[in-house]
Amino acid sequence: MTTAYNDRAGPFTHAPTSVSKTMFTVLAALTPATLFNLWMFGWPAIFLFLVTVGSCVALEFLCVRIAGGSPEGAIGDGSVLITGWLLAVSLPPWAPWWVGVVAAVFAVALAKHAFGGLGQNVFNPAMVGRVVVLVSFPVQMTAWVAPRPLFSAGAPGFVESLGTTFGRNVSLDSISAASPLGFVKTELARGIPVDQSIVNVPGLADLLLGFHPGSMGEASVPLVLAGGLYLMWKRIISWHIPVSLLGTLFLMGTLFHAVDPARYAGGLFHLITGASFLGAFFIATDYVTSPVSKQGQIVFGIGIGLLTWIIRTYAGYPEGMAFAVLLMNALTPILDQHFRPRVFGRTRKGQPLPVKGDQ
Amino acid sequence: MRLFPVRGGIHPDYRKERTSESAIVALPLPAALYIPLQQHIGAASEAVVAVGDVVKKGQIVARSGGVVSAASHAPTSGRVAAVTDFTAPHPSGLPQPTIVIEPDGRDEWAADLPPGIDDPFAADPKAIRDRVAASGIVGMGGAAFPSAVKLNLGTQHKLETLLINGAECEPYLTCDDRLMREFAAEVVDGARVMAHALGAPRVVVGIETNKPQAIEAMTRAAAAFPDVTVVGVPVQYPMGSERHLTQAITGRETPARKLTADLGVVVHNVATARAVHHAVRFGRPLVRRVVTVSGGAIARPANVEAPLGTLVSELVAFCGGFSQPPRRVVNGGPMMGQPLPSLEVPVVKGMSGILALTLDETDEKPSQPCIRCGSCVTICPCGLVPVEMAAFIRHDNLDGAAKSGVMDCVSCGSCSYICPSHIPLVHFFNYAKGALNAKDRERRHLDQIKALAESHALRVEKQAAAKKAAAAAAAAARAQAAAAPLTDDDKANA
Structure with a gap:
């Protein structure tokens, strides 16, 4: 016999499910809305998106490496991409780069890995990141701009946008709106x-x-809804x-x-x-x-x-x-x-059901 | 017939088409048969033959070893070659006492088999139960609970329904499907005989609707009997679980720690019904069974009727051997089956399938952290919260797991199947159930010792008190005698 037969208990078949499959389905559902958002808010939004997601991935790598895990595996499961992605679309599209980085530190390093990593966190990492920067940098976090779609008249160019995201002392006062x-x-x-x-x-x-005006994710209700319905259809x-x-x-x-x-x-x-x-x-x-x-x-x-x-x-x-x-x-x-299914054969309180005729 | 919804469950890839169209074939007699003394739930049976004895087919070789136990019979005629320890078809790979029979090739039935009961419906129910017990029949769906014990339920409960379980909800397995298609009349007759033994007025046969030919054959066979109904039940694993099938068909939920019999329902498997038919009508004990041999690594998957005690390796060889090295060889279905320690183990009464599965089919992956997706909660057919129970057990908090309901788990494995993190949830629960049962036994044992010790102390104390009282009474009498001169009356009394 060449096979190690009994080192593992059943079942010996498995649903075609995995953590990364789940996470990448969510990312796929987010993609249409996000592409629309990036188009609508132009280059600064694209830069901020890349910086935020990139910081989250880098921090995940660092945290898992420090904890002694496999960073490639952790990034491969896709969970940190969702965190970074949701965090990015919750920020004002023209916010400076360091807002994204600070938010990423709080989201990934503190809200997720300080609690023990994937599956262990109590609070939604992306929302912790957003709320921390919202409370800490109210000026940058409430400087909304009206949409200036990519390549449209009045949209900032590539170089100009680099200045918006990475430059210093950019004043958005002239263009900001509520x-x-x-x-x-x-x-x-x-x-x-x-x-x-x-x-x-x-x-x-x-x-x-x-x-x-608003954060990227606030735009395009129909595309977000379509993504959500797709996730429901996929039973995610x-x-x-x-x-x-x-x-x-x-x-x-x-x-x-x-x-x-x-x-x-x-x-x-x-x-x-x-x-x-x-x-x-x-x-x-x-x-x-x-x-x-x-x-x-x-x-x-x-x-x-x-x-x-x-x-x-x-x-x-x-x-x-x-x-x-x-x-x-x-x-x-x-x-x-407090809210759990009723156990088969038991009452909601956990007592065995009465046998008919026993009462 | 109106059906009732059952909570949760899964829809695995059934892969039954690999064997569902292959008719049952009989295995030629192998060179040796290995009859373990423990093929059933309960006490092991006791060998009644010795090395060198000549046995005939159907002759008893091991008698029932207790109230819950079952006899075993020689599957063919031959000679007892040994009574020895032999590897059991159990994941532990531990040996257990086994009777080894060398067939003589004549396959002769014993002359002294009991006669068939011509009209079982006129017979005393007890005679039928005795016949089933004498024939060594156990639950053939996999649980291997002695059937005669289960047929006794009618003496303590008022039964309404005998439910014949033809759900066969495990993927791959088609032995019950084939049995119902090819021997529908025998199954129906066996079921009616069992209903008579139980005192149940009606028989319902539940078959998952992915077996339309079996439903058709059984419906035809049952047409002449108004007390037998055949019903297609939804394809939803674990529909074949006794409690869940009962709920689907009667709408009633078996209370925790009770039996379906408390609802007036007893469930038996279709293969068991056929075995009862043979035992009661022809006096033939259980000596063969149909086994589905399937899986991606089997060259020619088939349904094989094999003598009990045949080595699994012979079954596999009969089916063309392995087309590729299997990742797992499983005894039973892929959901609740047990891995086999080796192929050199015998076919036993509860063995419904032998699956040689490839890595593609088993889809084994290392566990990842739980992401709390809640799939296990949604699909649990018992309404449990597997994610929470697993967390308790991981921290060895067995009491927490018990409070969270682990003892109500039926080990169907749906949670492990669905888990995107590939966490072996049901393995945790089986471990916890074993540990909790051991703890319970220990506690009862200690209670017993304590009660004995206490009653002993009480007895000693009582004896001492009695002695003391007697001594005091004697001393008082002496003192009195010394103090007071005897009166005439006393003299008279003395």
Whole structure:
């Protein structure tokens, strides 16, 4: 006999699944929206994207090397590419290079590897990176620009863009603009009711396509949605988190808008502005930091939708998706404890089911 | 017939087409047959033959060794060459007592086999159970639980349904499929006899719908019997699990730590039903079984009816040997089967398949970290949270795993199958179940010792107290006698 037969237990067949297959399917789903985003925001966005993803990969290499693992294997599984990718599209497209690098350090080195690497982190690494730079560098992180599609009139050229991303003391004041959520919030603070300011934001079609100032990932709702549906079709994600999240956000917006249109933006506005779709399909659904049971996922999605709406409506920041995701990440272990499937043959409380006629 | 949904499960690549169209072929008599004394769940059987004895086909060679045990019979006529230790078809590769029979080539049935029961439905159910016990029949779907014990369930439970398990949800295996296609009448008759023994008024045969010819053949065979229903159940592994098949067909969920019999349902495999037919109608004990020999490394996959005790190597050689070196040789299906330590092990009663699998088929990869994707939670047919149980067991927190429900796991392996990180989840659970059972046995053993020690101490104390009391009473009597002069009355009493 030439074969080592019994050094391993069954099953002796396996589904065609693997970690890298999962991760690269997610990347494929993100690609169309991201290509559109990069085109729309031009060279500076492309540079920032490359710097951010590159930093994340380099840090992954370093951290795994220090921990004594196989860096090639760790990068090959694709998880760090997703982190870097999502982090990049959550930044203002014309932010300077060091914003991407600092965010990458917090995302990969601290949020992921300090907790033990893949699968061990409590918080979504990309969102930790984004929130740290948002809190630390509010000026750079809120300097949005209106889209200037690649090769269109008024778009910055290659060299000029190098200056934007890598140059020093670039002032974006002249070209910066507010994102729709930010605009409505500032106007409200100035005493202008929401129903009056909202007519000045781009129209529905522009909002949907993303022709408005904002981070890359906030653009192009249809492409993000298509990517999300593709992931559902591939059974990488299920409907539970996206539907409960977007549903809650829409419901809260609609309800409060009906009560006081001057104070509250409508449900549809909440859905198609900000990072609602990207968050619902690609960020909140991160496996590691979301609950494992479907019941838990629904509560998790509702929580993020609710917190996002609250932060957008009452807090100092115009967009609350990243904060909401992180807050619910902290609750994930508790949700996992409390929301679990009912065990076969047992009641929800874990007692054996009564035998009929025994009661 | 209305069916009921079953939670979770998987849809593996079935690869049944490799053997599903090959009719059952009989294996020529091998040079030697090896009959292990432990082919079933329960106590080992006891050899009743000695070296040199001449045996006939069907003659008992080992008698049942306890309440839960089963007899074994000579699969052919010949001579007992040895009663010795021989490698068992178990992953450990450990030897166990085995009767070795050298066939004489005449394959003669013993003359003193019990006669067939002409009208089993008029017979006392106990006579049928006794016949099944005497014939050494065990569950042939793989569990190898003594069938006579299971047929006794009717004496303690009010049974409504005998469920005949023709789901055959394991990939590759087609032995039950072929059996139902080729011997449908025998299976139906055996099932009806078992229902009579159980006192169950109806028989339902559950067959996964990926076996349409088997469903058709069985439906035809059952047409004459209004008490027998044949139903196609969804193709969803592990549909062949007793509890899950019961749920699919009756809609009722077996409570934890109870039997399906508590719901009025008893489940038996189709091959078991056929063996009962032979035992009851013709008095023939269980001496052969159909084995699916398949897998990418087998030159000519087939369904082979082999005498029990045939070496697996002979089965493989009969099927053309290996077309390439296999990565694994598995006893049973690829989901719940056990790896074989060697090919020089005998075919036993519960062996439904021998699979020689290539690396392509087993798709073995090193484990990666868990990414908490939750697939295992979604597909677990028992509603467990495998990712959590595995985390407990990894830290040797067996109590945590038990609280999380590991003892409710049926070891179907769906979680390991689906895991993108290739974590051997079900292996963790089998380990934990073994360790928890050992702990439980230890605890019960200690409790018993404690109870004995306590009752011993109590007894000693009682004896000492009694002695003391007696001594005190005697002393008091003496003192009294010394202190008080005897009265007349006392004298009279004394």
